[in-house]
Amino acid sequence: MSALDEKIPAVSPTETACADPLRRAAFRSLEAIGSLLATAGEAVILLTTQVDRLLSDQAERLATINRDLAAFNHSVTHYLRAPLARISDLSRLLQERYGGSFEPEVLDYLERVGSSSQYMSELIEALLDLSQLSYQNLKREVVDLSKIARQTADELRQGAPERRADFIIQPHIRTVGDLRLLEIALKNLLRNAWKFTSMRETACIEFGACQSAGPSTCFVRDNGVGFDMSNAQRMFQAFQRLHSGAEYPGYGIGLTTVQRIISRHGGRIWAEGEVGKGATFFFTLGGV
CATH class of the missing domain: 3.30.565.10 (Histidine kinase-like ATPase, C-terminal domain)
Structure with a gap:
């Protein structure tokens, strides 16, 4: 027997019998951990897919909202500002062509109509500018x-x-x-x-x-x-x-x-x- 053999203690049959159940338990634990990791990985993949789908849907809804807002702004510009401009022009023409035959009170009314329509037109323009701030890209x-x-x-x-x-x-x-x-x-x-x-x-x-x-x-x-x-x-x-x-x-x-x-x-x-x-x-x- 060599000196090295003398230093390694002998393993008794009782110790070997105890080690086998421990190995089996450790193996089963590793298998369970592996199964959990596989399940977690599948859950992560599924969750990532769902998040991507939600983000895509959200981006599409946001793009739709922006298109609708742009269409609304165009409608406001066409259907509100144009009539106001005509009201302002007509009140100005009445003052210029027939102002001499109107009573001062009538002229005052026409002046108010013109200034009010002009104010409303400018207010609509300001509101349109304000609405566009929410979706304009920053440079x-x-x-x-x-x-x-x-x-x-x-x-x-x-x-x-x-x-x-x-x-x-x-x-x-x-x-x-x-x-x-x-x-x-x-x-x-x-x-x-x-x-x-x-x-x-x-x-x-x-x-x-x-x-x-x-x-x-x-x-x-x-x-x-x-x-x-x-x-x-x-x-x-x-x-x-x-x-x-x-x-x-x-x-x-x-x-x-x-x-x-x-x-x-x-x-x-x-x-x-x-x-x-x-x-x-x-x-x-x-x-x-």
Whole structure:
């Protein structure tokens, strides 16, 4: 007997008899695990197939909704705007051709008809633009928000040269997003500030960005009439006015449009203000 054989203990018949049931139990356990894995694999394949089918059905329904919405927009454009344009044209022609023979009261009625039809036509156009924001594809590129703010400030000054206004625009604020949509959003916010500072001797409107613990936040601040903070959420709902339409004209969907654009870019918008002390609109965007 070698030295190696002396070191290997002998296996008794009792130990061999105990090992066989253990081997059989282990084998049965492995078979059960294999069967469970096979069943789980089949379940995963079935679930994946169902999810793919649901996603395909959802995509098809979404495409159908978008087609229906486009058709609806076309119908609105054709069947509502065209009659309104005719009403506006007819009231204008009546004023031009027969205005001299009408009573002042009749002329006032015709003026109201023309202005109301024009307002309705512009409102329909704004609503169509708002509806399209939900399904338009975003064309992402680097957007210089500071440049848009400067151009908008120049446009506002040129449109009302008699007004005194100080614009404070922080330079080099850039983001990645859809240029056309972000331009609509920022112009809406700046025009909103311009409108609600119209009663101030000198309007002060500021555009900038600040960095906090979260994503970069842009803001538009003004020294206008402000608002009650209890209405902070309501102002982003369509047709919700916090101020008189006679003093501050508009369609009541500007901030709704802004919110939808910001949301499409994965950001959020909120407002802070105080009655008589101005307002600040904050919004976040990726890549600022």
